[in-house]
Amino acid sequence: MDFRKFRKRSPWILHYNTGSCNGCDIEILACLAPKYDVERFGILNRGNPKQSDILLVTGPVTKRAKERLLRLYFEMPEPKVVVAVGACACSGGVFRHMYNVENGVDKVIPVDVYVPGCAARPEAIIDGIVRALEILKEKGKEVELPHWCSAQVKPPVNRVKLLDRCLEELHGRR
């Protein structure tokens, strides 16, 4: 059976704050609440990476959140999409070049959709999520690696080993 058709009917989201100012986080909450209500797309917020399809990331990625973000990313099963919410998740925003930040989510994990705005408006976030659903439909089961990672993957993938390898490289880059 082709599951692609059904995949976009009930995507679950995982939200992680990597050092944002909470502005975008409360807008994501507002999206889940009655007025904007993304549940009409079948979207539920479950804080469990193993069950999620969409990763919403806010914040410019601080040095300490980096490793957690990578872990969360590898814990999510394929196919998955990553949505960077807010100016600071896209490029660093006001926090760009502060000493403890990485200047954007795409420096650490691959990003599919960028939602701009400081704070990103709920309408923009919903638009981003809907685009993410389109991408989710097209994606296959192959593992996507961050651009800085030089590991080769062949199925079947050993996720634990892969994560270790990536973390090693991440710490080596420092």
Added chain:
Amino acid sequence: MGKRITVPFGSQHVALPEPVRFVFQTENEKIVDVEVDVGYVHRGIEKACATKFKYMQVGYVVARVCGLCAISHTLGYVTALERLMGVEVPKRALYLRLLVSELDRIHSHLLAMGHTAEVAGYENLFMQTFRHRELVMEMLELLTGNRVQFDFACPGGVNRDLTPEVEKVLREKLKVLEEKALWLRDVYENDFSLTLRWKGTGVVTEEMAKEMNVVGPPARAAGLKTDVRAEFDYLPFKEVGYRMVVLKGGSIYERNLVRALEVLNSIEMCWNILDGLPEGDIKVPVKGLPEGEMFVRIEAPRGELFYYIRGSKKLILDRVRIRVPTFANIPVMKELFVGMDYADVPATVISFDPCLSCTAR
């Protein structure tokens, strides 16, 4: 005696909107020890304020310390700067700042109340609270042009004036909001299952509050009379009908009730401001360079916010120091957890309404 079990809570957790990490040592259901780690979102804002940004820009940067109380941070900074440079702010600007700061308090309190309800498993009330919160967000958007990061106050005044059309809509919305807020207070005060769950859980006594320097709604819920709005004169609160809300008890139930009552008081203040808004300029130019040092205290939605700045006749300040309310509340949380059931932990954490991006900056 059961075996000791280590339970990590955070940094990413279902019940937590923010990355904070608690590591609990539990024996059976009781917690015997706890460690707190708040540093996940440290970005280095204080350092950047003293190296990268000019003193006129810093107000917009510190707003990004926290999105929930954005106006409080800007207000803290610009008040300090104005006092340092001896700028006389027009009355109208002061009242507009007050209006936005009270609306901001309402939305932040409603958010905290909604969250506590959600963690108690009362999804419906969470949704209702958030629905009414949208009214405030709409009002803020009309008034300032943005839903969350307003960038409303600037050194010397405010960035946007209140036009008569906007005022008309604000009045209509405020009326609806008042009704809803009364209803919400009723629910948070009298709902049977909520009182069963919350009364007597996570009690902060008055002595504890005094000793551990608790601030904000948790302190007032414990019976401690502390509110910067009454103690430090930074905006004309007395003229618009500010009343201090103090309750006895100090459990989760009282903390939420204090918030609900403060929302009502804030709405009343908003009415008074709209009725008696003085005419005049909204901004005066700020000239010169800051020299010397100054501190101010502000009542943010979560409690006392402290700003210290020092300049030495340069475009870039020497030091900006921020002390936030959540930071002051963490010791008492730690103390509370020891001896508590693990099942009560999420509700207790959320009822303090911690703001970690403030704490770590």
